[in-house]
Amino acid sequence: MPKSTGSSKECVQSVKGWILDLYPKENEMVIWIKTEQGNTIRLVDKWQYSIYVSGNYSDLIGLAKQIPVDGVALDEKYVRPEDSDKSTVLRIPVSNSREAQELAEKILVYGGYKRFRLYNVDVKPSQMYLYEKDIFPFAFADVSQRPNGLEWRLLDSQEEVEYKIPPLKELTLDVKTVSERIPRFADEIKEININSGGKSIRIDSGDEFDKLMTLVELIRQLDPDIIYTSNGDEFLFPYLAKRAIENEVSERSVIGRERSPLRVSNEKGASYVSYGQVHYRPLPTRLLGRIHIDMENSLLYCDCGLQGLIEVARICRIPVQRVSNTTIGTSMTSSQLYHAVRNDILIPWVKADPEDLKTARELLIADRGGFYHEPKIGIHDRVGELDFTSLYPMLMLKKNLSAETVRCKCCPDSKERVPELGYNICEKRKGIVPRSIELLLKKRTKYKELEGRASDPSLRSLYEKRRAALKWILVCAFGYLGFKNARFGKIDAHIATCAFARQTLLKATRLAEERGFELVHGIVDSLWLKKKGATENDFIELRDEIYRETELPISFEGVYRWIVFLPSETRRNLPVLTKYYGVFMDGRIKARGIATRRHDTPEVVRKCIEEMLKVLAKGEDSNNFYSRVPESIDVLKKYVQALKSRRIELDDLVIERHLSREVYEYRHEVLQAIAAKQLVKEEVEVRAGQSISFIIINSENRFSKNRVLVAELVDERTPYDVDRYLELLFSSAATILAPFGYKASDLKRAADTF
Amino acid sequence: MFDSLFGKLNLGHLLFLHGAQRCLALSELLCVQAQLALTEGGLESKAIFIDGGNTFDPCLIAEYAEQLSLDSDKVLENILVSRAFTCHQLTSLIANNLKPWIDRLNIKLAVISNILEPYSDPDIAKKQSLIFFKVALNSLISMIREKKIVAIGTSLDDERIRKNSFFKQIAYHSNIIAKLEDHGGSTIVILEKHLANPPDILFNERKRRIPLTGAE
Numbered sequence: 001m002p003k004s005t006g007s008s009k010e011c012v013q014s015v016k017g018w019i020l021d022l023y024p025k026e027n028e029m030v031i032w033i034k035t036e037q038g039n040t041i042r043l044v045d046k047w048q049y050s051i052y053v054s055g056n057y058s059d060l061i062g063l064a065k066q067i068p069v070d071g072v073a074l075d076e077k078y079v080r081p082e083d084s085d086k087s088t089v090l091r092i093p094v095s096n097s098r099e100a101q102e103l104a105e106k107i108l109v110y111g112g113y114k115r116f117r118l119y120n121v122d123v124k125p126s127q128m129y130l131y132e133k134d135i136f137p138f139a140f141a142d143v144s145q146r147p148n149g150l151e152w153r154l155l156d157s158q159e160e161v162e163y164k165i166p167p168l169k170e171l172t173l174d175v176k177t178v179s180e181r182i183p184r185f186a187d188e189i190k191e192i193n194i195n196s197g198g199k200s201i202r203i204d205s206g207d208e209f210d211k212l213m214t215l216v217e218l219i220r221q222l223d224p225d226i227i228y229t230s231n232g233d234e235f236l237f238p239y240l241a242k243r244a245i246e247n248e249v250s251e252r253s254v255i256g257r258e259r260s261p262l263r264v265s266n267e268k269g270a271s272y273v274s275y276g277q278v279h280y281r282p283l284p285t286r287l288l289g290r291i292h293i294d295m296e297n298s299l300l301y302c303d304c305g306l307q308g309l310i311e312v313a314r315i316c317r318i319p320v321q322r323v324s325n326t327t328i329g330t331s332m333t334s335s336q337l338y339h340a341v342r343n344d345i346l347i348p349w350v351k352a353d354p355e356d357l358k359t360a361r362e363l364l365i366a367d368r369g370g371f372y373h374e375p376k377i378g379i380h381d382r383v384g385e386l387d388f389t390s391l392y393p394m395l396m397l398k399k400n401l402s403a404e405t406v407r408c409k410c411c412p413d414s415k416e417r418v419p420e421l422g423y424n425i426c427e428k429r430k431g432i433v434p435r436s437i438e439l440l441l442k443k444r445t446k447y448k449e450l451e452g453r454a455s456d457p458s459l460r461s462l463y464e465k466r467r468a469a470l471k472w473i474l475v476c477a478f479g480y481l482g483f484k485n486a487r488f489g490k491i492d493a494h495i496a497t498c499a500f501a502r503q504t505l506l507k508a509t510r511l512a513e514e515r516g517f518e519l520v521h522g523i524v525d526s527l528w529l530k531k532k533g534a535t536e537n538d539f540i541e542l543r544d545e546i547y548r549e550t551e552l553p554i555s556f557e558g559v560y561r562w563i564v565f566l567p568s569e570t571r572r573n574l575p576v577l578t579k580y581y582g583v584f585m586d587g588r589i590k591a592r593g594i595a596t597r598r599h600d601t602p603e604v605v606r607k608c609i610e611e612m613l614k615v616l617a618k619g620e621d622s623n624n625f626y627s628r629v630p631e632s633i634d635v636l637k638k639y640v641q642a643l644k645s646r647r648i649e650l651d652d653l654v655i656e657r658h659l660s661r662e663v664y665e666y667r668h669e670v671l672q673a674i675a676a677k678q679l680v681k682e683e684v685e686v687r688a689g690q691s692i693s694f695i696i697i698n699s700e701n702r703f704s705k706n707r708v709l710v711a712e713l714v715d716e717r718t719p720y721d722v723d724r725y726l727e728l729l730f731s732s733a734a735t736i737l738a739p740f741g742y743k744a745s746d747l748k749r750a751a752d753t754f
Numbered sequence: 755m756f757d758s759l760f761g762k763l764n765l766g767h768l769l770f771l772h773g774a775q776r777c778l779a780l781s782e783l784l785c786v787q788a789q790l791a792l793t794e795g796g797l798e799s800k801a802i803f804i805d806g807g808n809t810f811d812p813c814l815i816a817e818y819a820e821q822l823s824l825d826s827d828k829v830l831e832n833i834l835v836s837r838a839f840t841c842h843q844l845t846s847l848i849a850n851n852l853k854p855w856i857d858r859l860n861i862k863l864a865v866i867s868n869i870l871e872p873y874s875d876p877d878i879a880k881k882q883s884l885i886f887f888k889v890a891l892n893s894l895i896s897m898i899r900e901k902k903i904v905a906i907g908t909s910l911d912d913e914r915i916r917k918n919s920f921f922k923q924i925a926y927h928s929n930i931i932a933k934l935e936d937h938g939g940s941t942i943v944i945l946e947k948h949l950a951n952p953p954d955i956l957f958n959e960r961k962r963r964i965p966l967t968g969a970e
Contacts, residue, residue: 105882113889114849352842357855360803361830364812484839485877491837 014144015041016155018166019137020225021289021319024125025258027095031150032257032289033143034166034225040257042289043143045150049128051100052119052346053090053107054079059115060090063107067092078345079119080353081432081488082404086344089119097125104349119346127334130317131341137313137320138165158315158439161446161466165310171196171224175236182682182712183235185242196222209247212240219255225290226306227255232294233325234269237262237285257289271662271688272327278660280689284325291321298324300331300469307462308469315440316473329483332476335436336488345432347487355491356407366421366495371505375521375528375565377575378739379622383520383530383582384539385557386546388504390444390471391525392478393437394552395500396493401481402431403490418496419503425496432488437477444470445553501525508546508554515542521565523577528563536585558584562622566593567738581736583617595732603652604725605732608639612733629740633747636733640751643725653720654711656693659686669704671696678710699724726751765797765862765902767949768895770928772909772921774936778809781865781908785833786818788863788904797904799862800832802855806844807868807910810835834859841872845886849893856901866894869907870920887920895927 017033020040024030027048033041052075053063064072071093076086094100104121120128130136133152140156140163156163172195177187189211191204203214219227229236237255241262244253253262262285269282285292293301293309300308301324313320318334340347358366388394395401399416405426406418416425447467454460480486482494505527509519512529515538521528531538536559543556563582568574579593595601595609612632619625642648657672663686666673675694676686686692693711699721701707709718727744730751734744771777785803790796803810812830819829834855838844844866852864873883898905907924925931931947 108882109885113845113885350842351840352846354843354847354851355837357802357834357836357851359831360810360812360815360833360835361827363810363835364816364830484843491839 014142015043016140016142017041018140019135020166021291021321022126022129022137023258023286023288023319024096024129029125029129030258030288031143034168036166038167040223040225040289042257043145043150045129047129047149048093048095049100049120049123049125049132050091050093051104051121052077053092053116054087054119054346055090055111055116057088059111060088063110063116064090066110067103069093069103076344077119078343079117080404081340081345081402082408082410082426084410089346097122117352118349121349123337123347124318124322126319126322127317127337128341131338134342136315136317138163138310139314140164159443161443161450161463163314168225169196169223170226170228171219171222172228173232173236174230175239177239182679182684183239184683185239189240189243194218194222196224208243209249212244212247212249212253215240216252216254223257226293227287227290228293228295230294231296232292233284233297234282234294237292238264255290256287260288269687277658278689279658280687281325281327284321286321291324293321293324300324300328300472303472304465304469307465311466311469312473315443315470328472328476329480329486332436332473332480333487335440335473336432339432339435340488343432351485351487351489353403353490362421366499368502369498370524371502371522372524372577373509373519373522374577375575375580377565377567377573379562379564379625380520380528380530380560381562381622382534382559383528383563384534384536384559386508386527386529386539386543387555387557388508388525389553389555390441390474391501391504391552392497393441393474395497395504396478396481397434397437397441398551399496399500400425400431400434401493401497401500402433403481403488403493405429405431405434406490406493406496419499421496421499423492423496431493433477433481433493437474440470440474440477444474504550504552507550511546511549512542515545517542520563521577521580534559558586558588560584560590561620562625564736564739566735569735572738579735581613583619587617589613589617594735600655600657601732602655602725602728604639604643604648605728607652608636608729609732609736611635612736626740629737632737633733633750636729636747637751639729640726643722643729646720646722648720648725650695650714650716650718650720653695653725654693654714655696656691659688659690659692662688669707671699671708674704675708675710677705678708678713682713684712696721696724764929764949765904766899767904767929768898768924768927769904769906769930769932770909770924771906771932771934772911773934773944774941775910776936776941777908777932777934778807778867778910779811779814780934781867781906782811782814783818784906785863785865786815786822786824786829789824789829789832790822797862800834800859801863801865802852802859802861803833803835804844804847804852804864804866805835805837805868806866806870806872808837808839809867810837834861838872841875841878841883841886844869844872845890848890852894853897853901856897856903861903863904863906865906865908867908868910869924870909870911870918873920874918884919887923891923891927 015033015035017035020032020034022029022031029045029047031043033043035041069092073091075089075091077089079087079089094103100121104118107116107118135141135152135154136158139154142153142155144151174193176190177183178190179187189208191202192211192215194201203211241253241264244250244262251261255262265283267283269280271278271280282297295301300312309320309323312331313323316331316335317338318331323331337347407423408426411424411427414424414427416427444467447463451460451463451467454463478497481489481497482491483489505522508527517529517531519527520530539556543554546554560582563580565575566579568576576593581591581594583589591597595605612635615632615635616625616628619628659672659676663673663676663680671694672692675692679686694708695714695718697709697719699707730744730747734742734747771780785801788797788799788801792798815830815833816826819826836847838847873887894905928947929949933944933946935942
């Protein structure tokens, strides 16, 4: 008999529907299916996953005798992706992730940390199930109960771009505490607000016990598939769990579909470093059988919405709930793990294979990053921009660049060579990394085409979100080649990709120069070119020629009426590669590296600079641009006056900054550290990587605690430091006008006359 | 210069340099000097540089070579580099790869740069990284003795590092320990331990103020 229960209580032999969620439970996998009729069905599949051990054959036999687990057996697998032959390994079935981890550690100790290597230890069981069964979240499938477990028949394909998503019941949950100031776990619940299908429900009657029980009952009745929260991981769900304990209803605080109550975890969230910046990820709250999306902590949701999350879940084979609360790298890695599992390649627990030995001279040539050509500071007329589309992932795919293919042992005489370095590239097998990005690239191109063709704005937005989600994954795919913890990354493959990219940009530059173009600026995958009298058609012809010669997709972004390349703030004679603004012939403004693009710019400054740019954008060419500068300074005057007369809304003065370290580690009283200390004083837990919002109230105050006020404590009586905000305004305005001789100090002096 | 700073360092010894950024530069300089003839204070040997902190700077090597009137291309060719980005990679390099490389290339000098840092990775359980460090250090010590090479470990540190067990373990096994402190334009070398002293006691600081700029 099938072992299925759920919202629909009947037992089923076969069901068609979409895979909504899945998770392991004691040697079984629980899968929630959303049927075409809108029911949600819980299926259970008897399934166990295994960890693997490699080592000397006699050591493996000895180890097998020491492990009191049923089902331990020898197996044949590839222990490294570059291996030509399978090795004999020990397969050990485990019940859950914790058991896998504990057993793996014991084996390492038993082997003296030298004799054994472990595999598949920390792969999430839900993902492993998806890989093994060759299915994916939100896939439409026909699943049948068979004596040995569930049998899956996909009626869907990962390649599909016009796939259907079932109608999902969505709900937004919000909780208010009795505290007037910053909410704390010790505060009682004031009210709970639920918004479902446009209907708002407020739970504010009775005592706290009643409110909690009403919430649980309402969730059960409404039975949402998705619950959206703001800060649900960091505060809302841990808070509800603590209030449930206070009211002695902990075991009844069930929000998911499984009878698993909310728990207070002793674990903390994690601070981590990505591209030199410290980030913080709170411990996620998973609602079994539903999808919890914390809108404040899901970067991908913020950028690409639910459509983006589902697209990534489908293509990377990782449950939607996990996509929403994990890093993009984790999702991207999942698609690599899938290819490894499907090809019998084991997934190393730790990455122990180091970089190949190279001479210092080789390193000097190899480790040079991407192509760049410094721009000439100042304004340039009629510059065209050409951008290679997904250049790095495209090179990884076309050139077969992966940890196991660059400098492989099997093809020392390969014809495929890395430019400048001469490293051989495997000709016998396609690497895991290229395999995993092939479909991503294909679908991204397809979505771009569909987006261009779609006349319905909602459809266009759908394709745009899916494309944007795939772009995130692709960007990450290159970065992960050199990432220390990437399972299938290696620095040599990273170096090789950069070498091919430099070669490509150099080739494109030469082709442009042969056609009489001058390279104004170039960086990584983009070129800015100009030629006297060149028309848009000339740029398009050049683009087509570059495409023919490189066989890499390249887009023509347009011709700028003018573009301004900006200098360094500290060394005015040095250009900054990523700091510029300009206006295309069709009036679109493009800006990079200036105040409008920085996340720590207060709204008042952002609005002012945007308005100044709009004024400058009216200039048809550089001469006309110069004549617009006084008008743009009038915009600045307007904001200066508004600040001086305190007519700026407090919300527009909020500055948001990342904490790059723990609060106690700050040695200097920088503004974000002062604001963070105010939160700590209010008993709020603050961690490195979190963002802190504050208003500058008196930056010169001799007591540092009085210099800023954290946004959570701001009210209508909060004063602000006019001079400091004026400084920020002048500095940002001076940045965009720097090539024309304006300095912040000049603007400040002039402000006295405004 | 080397002998004047640290006293005589014999084959089969481990030198541990820690402290200011300059200890990384000094270890690179020693990779250049190792290529000099025995009569010129060198080891007539190529050098291996295992980089645990992604800090190796080939441009600095070229600069040192030029200052010593050596062919910079040749000097760069004679330094073999491998970078480790995790404690597992560093352990694997030291415990598994280093010995065959030393044999194959007849190496007399091995630098393990930022030797403590990968083991302090917050992503790795402390207990596990301690064991991996022990595996790496034991392999290194036995290799130094067996192969009669000079090994140099470096670590950028602050006050906290002296208290951690990685530091204590490497300090115990090192024949010479020197701490480098930056003071304005000059660097103070504090000789904390030397062969002539009991191996398990860090002796009183012996300071020598020397200007360490460029390839000096």
